[in-house]
Amino acid sequence: MQTLGCLSLGSRFKRLSDKMYKDVASIYQEQDIDLHPSFFPLFNLLLTKGPLTVTQAAALLNVTHPAISKIAHKMQAEKLLFKASDPSDERRFFLTLDEKAFQLQQAIAPILVEMRKYLDSIIDSQQFPILKALTEFERAYDERGLINPVLNALANHIDPDSLSIEHWHSDLKADFYRLNAAWLNKYFNGLFNDLDRQALETPESYYLARGGYIWFAKLEQKIVGCIALANHDHGRYEISKMGVDEQYQGRGIGRKLMLIALQKARQLHANSLYLETSSLLPRALTLYQHMGFSQVEHPKGVSDYQRSDIYMELKI
Amino acid sequence: MQTLGCLSLGSRFKRLSDKMYKDVASIYQEQDIDLHPSFFPLFNLLLTKGPLTVTQAAALLNVTHPAISKIAHKMQAEKLLFKASDPSDERRFFLTLDEKAFQLQQAIAPILVEMRKYLDSIIDSQQFPILKALTEFERAYDERGLINPVLNALANHIDPDSLSIEHWHSDLKADFYRLNAAWLNKYFNGLFNDLDRQALETPESYYLARGGYIWFAKLEQKIVGCIALANHDHGRYEISKMGVDEQYQGRGIGRKLMLIALQKARQLHANSLYLETSSLLPRALTLYQHMGFSQVEHPKGVSDYQRSDIYMELKI
DNA sequence: GTTATTTATGTAACCAGTTACGTAATTGGT
DNA sequence: ACCAATTACGTAACTGGTTACATAAATAAC
Structure with missing residues (x-):
């Protein structure tokens, strides 16, 4: 680990991201919020951006469209979502959150508030600002890449x-x-x-x-x-x-x-x-x-x- | 994204880690290095730490032992690795890199050198130090957690x-x-x-x-x-x-x-x-x-x- | 206005991980 | 010294993603 230094960046990012996802799922579970962890990227996206088509959602979440297709199916089965057809284009339809989803949102909102407060408090108490550093690193990486x-x-x-x-x-x-x-x-x-x-x-x-x-x-x-x-x-x-x-x-x-x-x-x-x-x-x-x-x-x-x-x- | 702020940390970490893993795989591919991407965490580990048992490797890589078990099987099939039985404990054996693996290492070494140089140059040119920030954040997160x-x-x-x-x-x-x-x-x-x-x-x-x-x-x-x-x-x-x-x-x-x-x-x-x-x-x-x-x-x-x-x- | 191309979605097969469980060897408690 | 508990590992079934491919609608090309 020590000798790898910056080469282990990838796996450190992975480890942190895995852990955070699991922890959030665990918090929802204790609060009795019946939202499958695999749903919440899409759930969140639709909450903030409103109805979207499958490919739009896939692009915004950086996953492929079959992934969204599957999740949307499951969310539909749980009555969290329905497909609203687009009259101007009969191939596609808008993934639209259902009534039940908005009820869930009510339950989730205070959790998000507390999570943000807590994470902000951690971040603010640090000597080196992780958010700024991450943004800067992402930009450099996206601009220059690694391969070439x-x-x-x-x-x-x-x-x-x-x-x-x-x-x-x-x-x-x-x-x-x-x-x-x-x-x-x-x-x-x-x-x-x-x-x-x-x-x-x-x-x-x-x-x-x-x-x-x-x-x-x-x-x-x-x-x-x-x-x-x-x-x-x-x-x-x-x-x-x-x-x-x-x-x-x-x-x-x-x-x-x-x-x-x-x-x-x-x-x-x-x-x-x-x-x-x-x-x-x-x-x-x-x-x-x-x-x-x-x-x-x-x-x-x-x-x-x-x-x-x-x-x-x-x-x- | 903007409104989520720190809440999107998890997915940003995930995105970066995915991208870096893919890029490294791509570099190996162009250099004609015949090492399947899923192999290299274990490959690297065994190179640096020497022979390890399945559970030891699993613990060090933060995955479950069946994952190591499967990868070891495939690496064995490609003659990159063999199992050396432990005389003091007949249940286990040491995953040991084979001759072919050390040849691969020769080919990989210069790539790692260049990757490290390049990443270090990116990191050094930044205003906010990503490595220090990450280390600090990991420590805070591990100590305090998120759930409680x-x-x-x-x-x-x-x-x-x-x-x-x-x-x-x-x-x-x-x-x-x-x-x-x-x-x-x-x-x-x-x-x-x-x-x-x-x-x-x-x-x-x-x-x-x-x-x-x-x-x-x-x-x-x-x-x-x-x-x-x-x-x-x-x-x-x-x-x-x-x-x-x-x-x-x-x-x-x-x-x-x-x-x-x-x-x-x-x-x-x-x-x-x-x-x-x-x-x-x-x-x-x-x-x-x-x-x-x-x-x-x-x-x-x-x-x-x-x-x-x-x-x-x-x-x- | 027909035909070719592109786009939106779905389905199938696969992949790398997981959890759950089984078996055999070792360790430990009395 | 034995029986119970633990540990090391493997296998099976599942999961959340992928790629590859099929289909139908919309768009572009002539």
Whole structure:
């Protein structure tokens, strides 16, 4: 625990939250308030915000809609809630608290008052203000996240001296072919199509001459990875032909190449970036997601590449 | 959210903890570390503390032993862990990390380093120190709890002027009978035994003359509740004959009576308090638990009261 | 105005925890 | 030294959430 320090923050938050939920349930129980603990997030929400649809409630409570759906069912069975249909949209209806719920509220109100008073008294008596600290931490965490900063730090931290990024040079043409042939062979039985062949055999005309770029990752004089940025029409760029030598994978080299390509795309005032990939490559998929890409339908309906079943886009 | 203030602390803790767990899982995934998220609390624990038994691990992680049992099974299936039998106790065995786990640790170590650095950098840049605030809040919460302070505040807050506690007076003898007959009739078909009859018909000799006490709760000139403290042998006291008028239940009157009785018992240097009750009275049971009573076996094996199936004790 | 897409909800199967209970080994009381 | 109580662990059934998928209504696209 001590040695973990800030790493145990997550489990400390969990422990406190569990305990507080249990305690509140216990207080309600002794006061003979017949409100199942799993009900009160929704119950509270509807009290404060008025009738809401299932998806609205789910979004506000940070849970999925089936969870709300189930709870609403149970609350309906206990006559705490009814569904008021929305005449303007027959799919949905408003979860509306019933008479019995308002009676319960009467019983609960003084408890909430006392709970607030007591918690405020604890908080006020402390040297370090938990509410302010929490708000500040939440904001920082939401703004900066955890995933990308840590992964970037990892990528930078690996061989900071020996890993360098190289621009295209005709001497590296064979490496470009080799690195891409490797994954095409491994995952797709070497199923090159015409586009692949053009790109790999004549990268100068396929990429560079059209305003595209190719970069290489060089680790101690060895070329271990590459990536290409293709210039399509009207500010649309495509990222493709990313490959990292198998024995150097998982060290953030792909991530570093992606960051270079993204940086250049921004410099070129690209307005969107896309890429095509496959569900057979889950690692790459996670990387793209962390970079902000999200999966959308293929704009042409079907890909030029038979292997590709995922189309991802990043609006800049 | 805003109006709830400190009341939403629980859900804010939950949200943060969920998010951090997911993010860590996501980082491991991109780094191609094959460690299921549900494994890592136990994994981490065993790394830092060395081999542990199932119950030890459960206690340290604040989960139940079946949870550890299941996770250990799965980790065993993935060859991350094996069970080393304890020669001195054939029931148990030490959950021991396997070779493969230590290889994983090598891969994870740099991630932990970067995570710690990054989180520390966030925390250090903040105006209000989250770690100190959290530690302080955890301590206050663990020491004072939430349940009893809030329930006591509620009890005090209800009619603080009109509710008073009265000592025994022969005029109140009929009330003592009435209040107890009410619940005996309601829950146990008026099944009085000889002891009940003595206690209710001759409370002076049954309680007071033996060094016991009887108190009444008086609400606006009406007697609405009572409790008795019986003096048994060698510092053992019994709490019994607690009754609150049905229409005034759920307002903390029972709790107030209990607190009076407990206070007196302490004053008398009682070393233990016990009471007998029934699983038919869940509300009362919760109250006793909140007061610190815990269920134990009946010392005589069987109760003098047919209705009683629960024996509870509080060591002072 | 028809057809495709998106949105709101429900249902099923699953998952990680829980409580309740059973069994076997150890400890303790007389 | 024995029998009762306790402890360590496992298993079963349940719970509150999840993801994946189905359906119907509303909206958008042509």
